[in-house]
Amino acid sequence: MNENPIGIFDSGIGGLTVLKEIIERLPSEDTVYLGDSARVPYGTKSSDTVVRYSLEIADYLIREHNVKLIVIACNTASAYALEALSKHLTIPVIGVIEPGSRMALRETRGYNIGVIGTEGTIKSGAYARAIEALDKDAKITSTACPLLVPIAEEGLEDTDIARLAIKGYLGEMLAANPVDTLLLGCTHYPILKDTIAEVIGKDIVLVDSAKATSIGVYDILLEMGLMNTSEETGEHRYLVTDSPDRFHSIGRRFMDNADISAELVEIER
Amino acid sequence: MNENPIGIFDSGIGGLTVLKEIIERLPSEDTVYLGDSARVPYGTKSSDTVVRYSLEIADYLIREHNVKLIVIACNTASAYALEALSKHLTIPVIGVIEPGSRMALRETRGYNIGVIGTEGTIKSGAYARAIEALDKDAKITSTACPLLVPIAEEGLEDTDIARLAIKGYLGEMLAANPVDTLLLGCTHYPILKDTIAEVIGKDIVLVDSAKATSIGVYDILLEMGLMNTSEETGEHRYLVTDSPDRFHSIGRRFMDNADISAELVEIER
Numbered sequence: 001m002n003e004n005p006i007g008i009f010d011s012g013i014g015g016l017t018v019l020k021e022i023i024e025r026l027p028s029e030d031t032v033y034l035g036d037s038a039r040v041p042y043g044t045k046s047s048d049t050v051v052r053y054s055l056e057i058a059d060y061l062i063r064e065h066n067v068k069l070i071v072i073a074c075n076t077a078s079a080y081a082l083e084a085l086s087k088h089l090t091i092p093v094i095g096v097i098e099p100g101s102r103m104a105l106r107e108t109r110g111y112n113i114g115v116i117g118t119e120g121t122i123k124s125g126a127y128a129r130a131i132e133a134l135d136k137d138a139k140i141t142s143t144a145c146p147l148l149v150p151i152a153e154e155g156l157e158d159t160d161i162a163r164l165a166i167k168g169y170l171g172e173m174l175a176a177n178p179v180d181t182l183l184l185g186c187t188h189y190p191i192l193k194d195t196i197a198e199v200i201g202k203d204i205v206l207v208d209s210a211k212a213t214s215i216g217v218y219d220i221l222l223e224m225g226l227m228n229t230s231e232e233t234g235e236h237r238y239l240v241t242d243s244p245d246r247f248h249s250i251g252r253r254f255m256d257n258a259d260i261s262a263e264l265v266e267i268e269r
Numbered sequence: 270m271n272e273n274p275i276g277i278f279d280s281g282i283g284g285l286t287v288l289k290e291i292i293e294r295l296p297s298e299d300t301v302y303l304g305d306s307a308r309v310p311y312g313t314k315s316s317d318t319v320v321r322y323s324l325e326i327a328d329y330l331i332r333e334h335n336v337k338l339i340v341i342a343c344n345t346a347s348a349y350a351l352e353a354l355s356k357h358l359t360i361p362v363i364g365v366i367e368p369g370s371r372m373a374l375r376e377t378r379g380y381n382i383g384v385i386g387t388e389g390t391i392k393s394g395a396y397a398r399a400i401e402a403l404d405k406d407a408k409i410t411s412t413a414c415p416l417l418v419p420i421a422e423e424g425l426e427d428t429d430i431a432r433l434a435i436k437g438y439l440g441e442m443l444a445a446n447p448v449d450t451l452l453l454g455c456t457h458y459p460i461l462k463d464t465i466a467e468v469i470g471k472d473i474v475l476v477d478s479a480k481a482t483s484i485g486v487y488d489i490l491l492e493m494g495l496m497n498t499s500e501e502t503g504e505h506r507y508l509v510t511d512s513p514d515r516f517h518s519i520g521r522r523f524m525d526n527a528d529i530s531a532e533l534v535e536i537e538r
Contacts, residue, residue: 037313038318039308044512045307049307049511146423147416147420149419150415150418242313242314246313
């Protein structure tokens with residue numbers, strides 16, 4: 001039993017889909033979410049820079065909020081900084097890539113897995129590497145869908161623009177290689193899940209790495225005896241590193257209109 | 270006569286459309302373009318932060334490259350930092366907002382001007398203020414088109430997605446208020462100019478603030494005796510503050526496939 005909060009961070013808003021799944025799965029846990037809005041996006045930045053930012057944030061969350069576990073709710077930071085954080089920290093750390101990859105392998109029937117994500121995530125090959133490390137037999141096809149993040153952020157998930165973009169990105173990939181499982185390798189994509197399912201049809205299983213990560217968090221807390229077993233509903237704090245306006249207006253939709261009033265914090269020492 | 274280069278900066282890639290117009294209009298001038306890719310985008314950052322970044326960059330361009338004029342080829346930085354830079358610097362500074370506004374007023378027949386831009390630019394009201402300051406009689410309607418930047422960056426300017434997005438953003442605005450002139454208040458939008466013209470029809474005059482800014486630069490150099498009157502073709506340097514990969518791959522298209530090999534520089538002291 002450990003009543004300290006779980007620390008979750010992302011370069012911005014996308015990681016809220018991971019937080020939402022964690023809150024649903026572990027309603028007694030307190031959480032502290034940090035959106036590094038001053039330095040968003042991470043996807044276009046170099047590996048060294050993203051590692052440095054991630055270390056700063058992890059140190060901050062431990063120092064100021066005494067978190068018991070760090071969730072890297074960001075694909076870029078998971079790909080670049082998970083190893084550095086695991087080495088540097090004495091508390092457990094989990095990213096979004098390994099849990100998503102594990103779940104895709106659990107769901108696939110034909111070992112033919114598609115992965116979609118931002119350009120940075122797909123280019124990094126992080127999901128392909130993670131899936132191959134778990135199972136060499138899986139065949140992986142991946143494609144970048146850069147327009148889907150702004151479509152999700154602008155609330156256009158249920159429009160013809162979204163359908164056209166998804167068809168454009170996935171049509172070719174699916175025609176060339178009919179995958180049986182599609183891994184949503186970007187924290188924004190759960191917002192577009194229904195539209196993606198509508199476009200690609202019911203035969204392809206959609207794997208949501210936000211949901212997969214929440215299962216990973218549950219498993220770690222259980223294994224390490226860190227679960228908050230109180231009966232009370234957890235409290236949730238939101239921190240941002242620059243003006244919270246955009247975080248509030250877009251983030252609220254990502255969290256089913258929950259109150260996500262965020263405090264502005266300074267994390268650089 | 271002054272042979273020093275012109276310094277141009279933007280948070281990233283968009284300002285290249287301004288650079289392109291400057292090179293076309295002033296082929297003998299040397300230029301130094303700085304894309305602050307480590308800290309892109311500015312649009313979501315606070316005014317104080319953007320002013321600080323802009324001052325750092327201007328100081329850097331003067332210190333390291335001895336530029337004779339600074340062009341703020343970024344709408345956010347123009348809105349927030351033009352005043353601070355003008356006060357702080359001893360060389361002339363020009364932004365993109367005033368020249369675009371001036372040209373819109375020159376082009377309009379019915380004093381009914383539409384302005385499109387990113388959410389940050391439109392919310393700031395910078396164009397509306399600039400146009401009103403020049404002429405109180407103009408009626409201004411504006412609308413944010415957040416998806417157009419990623420559409421331009423992904424090379425989707427000539428697709429149904431682009432047409433659908435433009436129709437979505439502008440259809441309502443034009444139905445409610447048939448403007449006679451539309452000001453492209455974002456440095457990315459010149460890329461989409463043909464598609465915008467196709468969607469809105471030929472009756473509406475499109476005003477490109479990148480082109481307008483290049484005229485402003487010409488006028489300042491002429492007035493202040495700073496023009497490079499040599500017969501030689503100017504040289505163009507490109508600097509970025511983080512990995513140049515994205516700058517190269519996307520920027521090249523913005524510059525009609527010119528060589529824009531960029532050097533990575535450190536501007537913070």
